[in-house]
Amino acid sequence: MSATLVLVRHGETAWNAEGRLQGQTDIPLNDLGREQAHVAGQELGSGSWDVLVSSSLERAVETAELIGQNLGLALTEKLDGLQERSYGQAEGEVVRDLPRERIDQLLQSAEPEDAVATRGLAVLHELIQRHEGRNIIAVAHGTLIRLALDTIGGGPKRPIMRNGEIVHVDVHKLREHFREAVH
Numbered sequence: 001m002s003a004t005l006v007l008v009r010h011g012e013t014a015w016n017a018e019g020r021l022q023g024q025t026d027i028p029l030n031d032l033g034r035e036q037a038h039v040a041g042q043e044l045g046s047g048s049w050d051v052l053v054s055s056s057l058e059r060a061v062e063t064a065e066l067i068g069q070n071l072g073l074a075l076t077e078k079l080d081g082l083q084e085r086s087y088g089q090a091e092g093e094v095v096r097d098l099p100r101e102r103i104d105q106l107l108q109s110a111e112p113e114d115a116v117a118t119r120g121l122a123v124l125h126e127l128i129q130r131h132e133g134r135n136i137i138a139v140a141h142g143t144l145i146r147l148a149l150d151t152i153g154g155g156p157k158r159p160i161m162r163n164g165e166i167v168h169v170d171v172h173k174l175r176e177h178f179r180e181a182v183h
Contacts, residue, residue, distance in 0.1 A: 003127075003128040003131055003132060003133060003134055003135065003136055003171055004047075004135040004136065004168075004171070005124065005127070005128055005135075005136045005138065005168070005169040005171055005174070006044070006047075006136070006137050006138070006166055006167065006168050006169065007124075007138050007139075007140055007145050007149075007166070007167050007169060008040050008044075008063065008064075008067065008137060008138070008139045008140070008164070008165070008166050008167075009139075009140065009141065009142045009145060009161045009162065009163055009164060009165045010029070010033070010037075010055075010057075010059040010060045010062075010063040010139055010140070010141060010163065010164075011029045011030075011032070011033025011034060011035070011036035011037040011040075011059065011062075011063045011066075011163050011164050012029065012030055012032045012033035012036060012163040012164075013027040013028060013029055013030055013033055013059050014027065014030050015027045015092075016030075016033075016163055017030065017032070018094060018096075019094050019095060019096025019097070020092055020093060020094050020095070021087045021090050021091055021092065021093050021095055021106075022059075022084060022087075022091065023084050023085055023086050023087035023088075023090070023091040023110075024057065024083050024084055024085075024086045024087075024091070025091045025092060026057050026058045026059075027058070027059055028058050028059060028062065029058075029059050029062050029063065032163075033059065033062075033063070033163060033164075034062070034066060036063075036163050036164030037062070037063040037066035037067055037164060038066055038070060039164060040063070040067055040164045040165075040166055041066060041067040041068070041069065041070025041071055042070055043166060044067060044070070044071060044137060044166065045070055045071060047135060048135055049071055049073055049135045049136075049137055050131065050134035050135050050136065051076055051127075051131050051134050051135070051136040051137070052064055052067065052068050052071070052073045052074065052075050052076055052136075052137045052139075053075070053076055053077040053078070053079055053082070053127065053136070053137070053138050053139070054075060054077075054078055054079070054082065054138065054139035054140070055078070055079060055080075055082035055083045055084070055139065055140050055141060055144075056078040056079060056080050056082075056083060057083055057084065057141070060082070060139045060140060060141065061075065061078055061139075063139045063164075064137075064139040067137065067139065073137075079123055079138075081119050081120065081122065081123035082120065082123055082138060082139075082140040082141070082144065083140075083141065083144070084140075084141035084142075084143055084144055085110060085111050085113070085116045085141070085143045085144060085147070086110060086111040087106075087107065087109075087110045087111075088107075088108075088109030088110050088111070089106075089109045090106040090107055090109065090110060093106055113147050114147075116143065116144055116147050116148075117144075117147040117148050117150070117151040118151075119144075120140070120144045120145070120147065120148035121148045121151060121152065121174065121177065121178075124138065124148065124169065124174060125174055125175070125177075125178050128171055128174065128175070142160060142161040142163075145161060145167065146158045146160065146161060149167065149169070151177065152170070152173045152174055152176075152177045153173070
């Protein structure tokens with residue numbers, strides 16, 4: 001029996017609205033972000049869910065708790081491994097409308113993308129192993145989700161996720177990624 005896994009990007013924060021890099025800076029949801037979390041909970045309401053986890057950052061925890069209220073499901077774990085990419089000294093910088101070369105300069109102190117993907121995939125794999133056959137919702141962050149899914153996807157790169165966006169993970173591809181990594 002296989003698990004179902006969906007990932008939800010946290011709702012909007014003031015820094016998202018301002019085009020700032022948040023990374024691991026702990027910024028709370030704004031009112032629109034809370035509404036996005038409620039909408040995500042409503043969209044997920046048609047499913048049967050067993051496990052609700054989130055990144056340990058406040059914006060993800062609050063999103064998960066609001067989703068859980070809609071589903072009658074308690075948040076069971078806050079996982080550091082699902083935290084957003086650390087942007088180092090660039091956290092708090094406004095990057096909206098900056099040229100790519102300037103953004104690349106700012107990101108020189110950031111956590112490497114492959115490390116973010118590896119960290120995220122390891123947590124997701126561990127979740128599906130530990131909760132075999134259960135339906136899991138994990139609330140995390142846009143860059144972590146995008147990099148993890150790009151790594152196992154094998155197709156074109158995913159676009160930037162919207163706040164509150166829900167994506168279904170191909171659990172078979174996730175398991176296959178770890179089988180190949182072992183061999």
